[in-house]
Amino acid sequence: MGRKVIIAGNWKMNKDAAAGKELVESLKPLVADLTDAEVVVCPPFTTLNAVVAAAAGSNIKVGAQNVHWAESGAFTGEISAEMLVSSGVEYVIIGHSERRQYFGETDATVNARMKELSRPDLKSLSALAKLWKNAKAIRLLMLSAVRSVKVWQISVLLIWPM
Numbered sequence: 001m002g003r004k005v006i007i008a009g010n011w012k013m014n015k016d017a018a019a020g021k022e023l024v025e026s027l028k029p030l031v032a033d034l035t036d037a038e039v040v041v042c043p044p045f046t047t048l049n050a051v052v053a054a055a056a057g058s059n060i061k062v063g064a065q066n067v068h069w070a071e072s073g074a075f076t077g078e079i080s081a082e083m084l085v086s087s088g089v090e091y092v093i094i095g096h097s098e099r100r101q102y103f104g105e106t107d108a109t110v111n112a113r114m115k116e117l118s119r120p121d122l123k124s125l126s127a128l129a130k131l132w133k134n135a136k137a138i139r140l141l142m143l144s145a146v147r148s149v150k151v152w153q154i155s156v157l158l159i160w161p162m
Contacts, residue, residue: 012098020043096127
């Protein structure tokens, strides 16, 4: 089985629900005939419902920008995997360098999030490379992040140049 090409756009903290819906509507005809890649948009949490509705019936998939490792609890501002699934989300970005830089995300918290995503209804977009400068460091980080987690079949590793 060959590797599947995934084109994912992280909207970061941009676009409200109306602008997100408009962007998806403009993307639909541009990617309608795309069969050799999967298109994923990752809007902010507050726009997920509108974007999922706009993407319905198209080949555009929707991803979230983060997920908490707990199913529920007193975690103000966080979102669970079940909440994302019930919103129609299929992908989740975890381990993004901005989460590490600004919010203190660590290998341990990325690992906890990855364990929560070891479920068939969500796929992780695991951003593992921006902070590391060589292939050996990337391999060590990947091994550390997924130790004892069998999620390779549902995880996409995102590696980009420095």
